[in-house]
Amino acid sequence: MTEFELIQQCFSSWPVTNPALMLDQGDDCLIWQTPQPLAISIDTAVEGRHFPEWASGAQAAQRAFLPALSDLAAMGATPAFFTLALTLPSPLNETWLMDFSARLQQLASDQQMVLAGGDTTSGPVPVISIQVHGTVQQPLKRSAAIAGDDVWISGYTGLAAAAIQALLQDRHADIPDAWQQAYWQPQPRIALGQVLVGKAHAAIDISDGLWADLAHIARASQVHIELEAERLPMHASLEGLPQSEALKLILTGGDDYELAFTAAEEQRDAISLLSQQLGLPLTRIGQARAGDAEVSVMHNGKPMTLDHQGFEHF
Amino acid sequence: MTEFELIQQCFSSWPVTNPALMLDQGDDCLIWQTPQPLAISIDTAVEGRHFPEWASGAQAAQRAFLPALSDLAAMGATPAFFTLALTLPSPLNETWLMDFSARLQQLASDQQMVLAGGDTTSGPVPVISIQVHGTVQQPLKRSAAIAGDDVWISGYTGLAAAAIQALLQDRHADIPDAWQQAYWQPQPRIALGQVLVGKAHAAIDISDGLWADLAHIARASQVHIELEAERLPMHASLEGLPQSEALKLILTGGDDYELAFTAAEEQRDAISLLSQQLGLPLTRIGQARAGDAEVSVMHNGKPMTLDHQGFEHF
Numbered sequence: 267m268t269e270f271e272l273i274q275q276c277f278s279s280w281p282v283t284n285p286a287l288m289l290d291q292g293d294d295c296l297i298w299q300t301p302q303p304l305a306i307s308i309d310t311a312v313e314g315r316h317f318p319e320w321a322s323g324a325q326a327a328q329r330a331f332l333p334a335l336s337d338l339a340a341m342g343a344t345p346a347f348f349t350l351a352l353t354l355p356s357p358l359n360e361t362w363l364m365d366f367s368a369r370l371q372q373l374a375s376d377q378q379m380v381l382a383g384g385d386t387t388s389g390p391v392p393v394i395s396i397q398v399h400g401t402v403q404q405p406l407k408r409s410a411a412i413a414g415d416d417v418w419i420s421g422y423t424g425l426a427a428a429a430i431q432a433l434l435q436d437r438h439a440d441i442p443d444a445w446q447q448a449y450w451q452p453q454p455r456i457a458l459g460q461v462l463v464g465k466a467h468a469a470i471d472i473s474d475g476l477w478a479d480l481a482h483i484a485r486a487s488q489v490h491i492e493l494e495a496e497r498l499p500m501h502a503s504l505e506g507l508p509q510s511e512a513l514k515l516i517l518t519g520g521d522d523y524e525l526a527f528t529a530a531e532e533q534r535d536a537i538s539l540l541s542q543q544l545g546l547p548l549t550r551i552g553q554a555r556a557g558d559a560e561v562s563v564m565h566n567g568k569p570m571t572l573d574h575q576g577f578e579h580f
Numbered sequence: 581m582t583e584f585e586l587i588q589q590c591f592s593s594w595p596v597t598n599p600a601l602m603l604d605q606g607d608d609c610l611i612w613q614t615p616q617p618l619a620i621s622i623d624t625a626v627e628g629r630h631f632p633e634w635a636s637g638a639q640a641a642q643r644a645f646l647p648a649l650s651d652l653a654a655m656g657a658t659p660a661f662f663t664l665a666l667t668l669p670s671p672l673n674e675t676w677l678m679d680f681s682a683r684l685q686q687l688a689s690d691q692q693m694v695l696a697g698g699d700t701t702s703g704p705v706p707v708i709s710i711q712v713h714g715t716v717q718q719p720l721k722r723s724a725a726i727a728g729d730d731v732w733i734s735g736y737t738g739l740a741a742a743a744i745q746a747l748l749q750d751r752h753a754d755i756p757d758a759w760q761q762a763y764w765q766p767q768p769r770i771a772l773g774q775v776l777v778g779k780a781h782a783a784i785d786i787s788d789g790l791w792a793d794l795a796h797i798a799r800a801s802q803v804h805i806e807l808e809a810e811r812l813p814m815h816a817s818l819e820g821l822p823q824s825e826a827l828k829l830i831l832t833g834g835d836d837y838e839l840a841f842t843a844a845e846e847q848r849d850a851i852s853l854l855s856q857q858l859g860l861p862l863t864r865i866g867q868a869r870a871g872d873a874e875v876s877v878m879h880n881g882k883p884m885t886l887d888h889q890g891f892e893h894f
Contacts, residue, residue: 295652295654395622469608
C-alpha cells in the first residue's frame, strides 16, 4: 500500500452521515445546504506547541479536535461536519497515523460529525488544522453581555495548566487524574452551549485563561466584568497548592475549554436547574456592569493584580 | 507592537463584506447564512513543498490562495469567504508577513471574498491552510460525465511543471514569462466555472496533472476517457522541447489549475462562443465513452504509455 492509499483508507468510509451534506469527500468541494445559519471555526494544533513530540496519535487527535469543537459549544451550535488539513513528516509514521485517525473517528462519531473534506501534505512536523461547522439559530455572541448580567463558569479551570507545568518538567510526572483528563481530554460543553441559547446572553470558551477570555466579552460588549475571587470554583486537586498559585492557575490557565457566560439575574434558578440536569457545576463568579471594558478580580474587597493575564498565542 | 498585535493588524479591517456573513472575525465562530448550497474546500501550502524557502510573502500568498480558489472554479461556485490557518516560525519575519497579508488581501478583494476567520500559530516552517467557501446552485460534479460527452480543457497545461523543473535547478533561471506566470500566479477559472453550470456535465481543476485528474472523473463517473494527443493544446513556449517531453509536461504536469470538463456534443457551439467571450482557449481533447473507468491517450492511432500518471501528494 502506498502512503497515499494508507491515508485515503484512514480517512474514508467513516459511518456518520448528514442529509444536508449533498456532496462530501471525493470531489473538488464538499457541498452543504441548510436553511439554518452555519457556525464555523478553524483551529490549528502544532506538535511541540499544542501537544508534545511524545504524544501518541490518539492524544494528538484529542488535542486537535476537542479545542476546535469547543468553539461550537461557545456559540450554542449543534456540531455537523468538519474538515481536516493534516501535515505530517515523510516517511509516514504509520502507527501514529492509524492511531490518530481511529481516535479522530471516535471523537467525531461521539458528536455525529462527518469528516467532509480535507488535504494531506508533508512537512517537517505534524500540523493539524481542523475546521468545525455546526448549525445554530441564535448564536451566543461575545458582544451580547449586558450591564447587570451575572457571570458564570462551567466546571473548573486551571487543571489543564497545572498538567502542562508538571508534564513539561517530567512527562512521567505522577499528577492527579483530573489534571491529565483536563489537558488530554477536555470536554467541550456542547450540551451546555445548546441549552444556554435563549437563557444566556454572551458566551466564550476558556482557551487562553478565564481572565483573558472574559476580557474578550468585556471589550466586545463594552461592559466591565468584576469577578469575586472567593466565588471562583476551585477543584479539590488544586487545594494543596499555595492559594496564590491556585488562584493564578484558575484565572490565567488556558486549555480547559470550559464555558464562561453571562445571563440576567432572573435566570439564576433556571441555570441552577441546568447544572443539575447536566451533572455539571455551574458557578456564579461575578457580574457585568457599566464601566471600563475590562476585567477586575476582587479578593477580600480589594482588586487583585497578576503577573500576566493569560497566554498569547504567539 | 507585539507579534500578536501585528498579526491582528495585518488580517483585520479588510474592506470587503458580505451580507450573508452574520458574524465574522472576533467571535468563537463566524456565522454564515444563505439558502443556497455552500461549496467548501481546504488546501494546505507548505514551505519547501508548495513554494520554495526563498519565495516572498506575496509569492507564498499566491501559491496558497489561488490553488484553493481553483476548487471553487471546478464546482462552478461563486466565491464568498475564506478562513486562514497560518503557522509561522517565531520570531516573526515581519516583512514577509506584511507582504503576505497585503497580497492576500488583494487576491481576496479581486474575488470579493471576505477573510472571515482563522488561527495563527507558531511552528518550524510556514504552513498555510486556506478554506474557501462559495455559493452554487447546481455544482459541477466529478461524477456527472456521461458516455458520449466531449472532453475539454481550458488554456494550457504543463507550463507550471516546466517552471518548477527550471526553478529547482536554478532559482534565477531565465525561463519564459508564461511559465513564471503559470507557477506563481495561476488563474483559477472562476468565470468559466460559473458559465459552465448548465452546459457542462463534469468538471475538475488540474492540480495533479491532466491525466491523473481526468482519471478522477473517469472513476467517479464510471466512463472511459480517451484523449487524442494531437488535439492537446501546446503552448508556444513548449514548442522548443522534444515532443515527448512536451507531451509529458502537458499530460502529467500539475499546478496549472486549468479546468477540464465534459459536455454533450450539442454544446460545442455554445462552448466555442464562451471561449470567445472569455478570451480563453477552450479545446476539445477527447471523449468519454463506455468502458474501463480510466484514461487512455491515443497518439498516431496507438495508445501511449507514460512513466507515471502525475504526482502523488505524499
